[in-house]
Amino acid sequence: MSEITSDSGVMAALRQQMTLAAARQAVAASNLANVNTPGYRAREADFEQTLDGKLGDPLTLTNPRHLAAAEPSGPASHEAAGLAARLDGNNVQIDRELLSMTQAAGEFARAQTALAAKFRLVRYAINEAR
Amino acid sequence: MSTLGSAVRAGASALAAERMRIEVAVSNLANAESTRGPDGQPYKRRDVVLQTTTVQDFDDSLGRATAVGVEVAAVVEDQGPARRRFEPSHPDADKDGYVTLPNVDPAEEMVDMLGAARAYQANLTAIGLIRDLVQRALDLGRG
Numbered sequence: 001m002s003e004i005t006s007d008s009g010v011m012a013a014l015r016q017q018m019t020l021a022a023a024r025q026a027v028a029a030s031n032l033a034n035v036n037t038p039g040y041r042a043r044e045a046d047f048e049q050t051l052d053g054k055l056g057d058p059l060t061l062t063n064p065r066h067l068a069a070a071e072p073s074g075p076a077s078h079e080a081a082g083l084a085a086r087l088d089g090n091n092v093q094i095d096r097e098l099l100s101m102t103q104a105a106g107e108f109a110r111a112q113t114a115l116a117a118k119f120r121l122v123r124y125a126i127n128e129a130r
Numbered sequence: 131m132s133t134l135g136s137a138v139r140a141g142a143s144a145l146a147a148e149r150m151r152i153e154v155a156v157s158n159l160a161n162a163e164s165t166r167g168p169d170g171q172p173y174k175r176r177d178v179v180l181q182t183t184t185v186q187d188f189d190d191s192l193g194r195a196t197a198v199g200v201e202v203a204a205v206v207e208d209q210g211p212a213r214r215r216f217e218p219s220h221p222d223a224d225k226d227g228y229v230t231l232p233n234v235d236p237a238e239e240m241v242d243m244l245g246a247a248r249a250y251q252a253n254l255t256a257i258g259l260i261r262d263l264v265q266r267a268l269d270l271g272r273g
Contacts, residue, residue: 022134025134025260026137028135029138032256033147033253034144101259101260105262109266112270
């Protein structure tokens, strides 16, 4: 967690945020694609959980008989709770998914702007402040 | 990046599926009065069965595909009862003067078509949003 203040730490965090925004986008796109599939349940990206997994201190094995923590491979998703299902068992709401996509796009844009500023600083340093 | 690629592919699979739904609804409407099909029987209303499918992507081979697409599993015939209309002058009327017509309800087809068109639109919007994201990512490499 201490390295978050360093330059590369900030860049890694921003990159992670962009990756997660893209994952939320993918999950929402999947939900939208299945808006007419009978029995399909809307899914949500595990945003906070994945973020904690990426930014938090990595789990270390203190005892050889402990099980190692699973390596988070790609953002996970779970079934969205509290949505009213239609008669065919499908509970996708178009407006909700489009809203989630717009939110994710905003998140992505924010991280991208910050990352671009970081890259500008690096380029500035490479060019000897010219 | 490949996440966005699979998201676009999921959206594209939905566009294909919804277009298929519209095509089927249109052919149902077109044949609402067809009393002779290829088998000599009145046309039977067709219905599209949709099912989820994992998007074929490199991520999928790695076992971490996040996007779920949709595909047309089958186009099935509606086995509902056919409509019957009293029309003794019709060449396909039976001995009581009734014509057996397809089990197509134009209102139902219109509603189906409207729903498919809306879903198509929503998926097109989604693809547009993803394209904006890709564009922004590409902007990072620009001076």
